Amino acid sequence: GAVVSQHPSWVICKSGTSVKIECRSLDFQATTMFWYRQFPKQSLMLMATSNEGSKATYEQGVEKDKFLINHASLTLSTLTVTSAHPEDSSFYICSARESGGNKQYFGPGTRLTVT
Amino acid sequence: QKEVEQDPGPLSVPEGAIVSLNCTYSNSAFQYFMWYRQYSRKGPELLMYTYSSGNKEDGRFTAQVDKSSKYISLFIRDSQPSDSATYLCAMSVGANAGKSTFGDGTTLTVKP
Numbered sequence: 001g002a003v004v005s006q007h008p009s010w011v012i013c014k015s016g017t018s019v020k021i022e023c024r025s026l027d028f029q030a031t032t033m034f035w036y037r038q039f040p041k042q043s044l045m046l047m048a049t050s051n052e053g054s055k056a057t058y059e060q061g062v063e064k065d066k067f068l069i070n071h072a073s074l075t076l077s078t079l080t081v082t083s084a085h086p087e088d089s090s091f092y093i094c095s096a097r098e099s100g101g102n103k104q105y106f107g108p109g110t111r112l113t114v115t
Numbered sequence: 116q117k118e119v120e121q122d123p124g125p126l127s128v129p130e131g132a133i134v135s136l137n138c139t140y141s142n143s144a145f146q147y148f149m150w151y152r153q154y155s156r157k158g159p160e161l162l163m164y165t166y167s168s169g170n171k172e173d174g175r176f177t178a179q180v181d182k183s184s185k186y187i188s189l190f191i192r193d194s195q196p197s198d199s200a201t202y203l204c205a206m207s208v209g210a211n212a213g214k215s216t217f218g219d220g221t222t223l224t225v226k227p
Contacts, residue, residue, distance in 0.1 A: 002161075004158075006158075034214060042219075043203075043217065043218075043219040043220050044159070044203070044217055044220075046214060046217075049214055091156070093158045093159070095158075095159075102147050102164075102207060102209070103149070103161060103164055104149075104161070104205075104215055105161060106151070106158035106159045106160070106161075107158050108157055108158045109156070109157060109158045111156070
């Protein structure tokens with residue numbers, strides 16, 4: 001149980017284009033989902049907290065107009081990287097917290113490469 | 116100063132050794148404590164989840180929380196090469212209480 005999927009697992013896009021990453025909780029409902037990015041051999045960096053049916057809360061220094069988050073249902077949150085640039089290349093990981101609980105379950109991550 | 120401090124390592128041990136991974140924290144309001152394992156290029160996997168002080172055992176893994184010292188540990192017995200990964204501690208104030216605060220992770224290598 002408690003499986004979180006991400007799609008795609010790997011994407012290459014050209015500079016200036018937008019990329020959408022999906023995060024799904026497969027066997028539980030998640031009122032809250034989190035989006036992280038991770039550079040090689042570095043720690044997780046929380047980008048934003050996504051609550052179903054409301055606007056996401058972004059961490060300091062994260063551009064909300066560049067990283068669009070939508071949490072339209074209790075099992076799906078999406079992150080759209082708009083006008084991507086090479087410096088946005090990173091490993092993006094989502095996690096989902098069970099509704100009414102405290103455990104976070106992570107997705108397998110999405111590797112984004114912007115050329 | 117970070118809220119959660121974790122020695123980044125790297126830590127290298129021979130197969131079969133007992134491994135001790137530790138985190139310290141400054142926020143006395145933390146009540147829930149987690150350990151995650153992350154293999155290279157994968158998402159973190161929840162290993163242990165504990166509430167308040169005390170010990171919790173699951174197979175070869177034991178999580179220990181000492182709230183009076185603001186110190187948590189993860190022990191791995193009979194370590195295996197497959198335990199080679201980065202281990203992240205995390206903690207939160209309470210259920211449904213927002214985001215967890217993560218340590219930076221300790222990289223462990225178990226040599227056969």
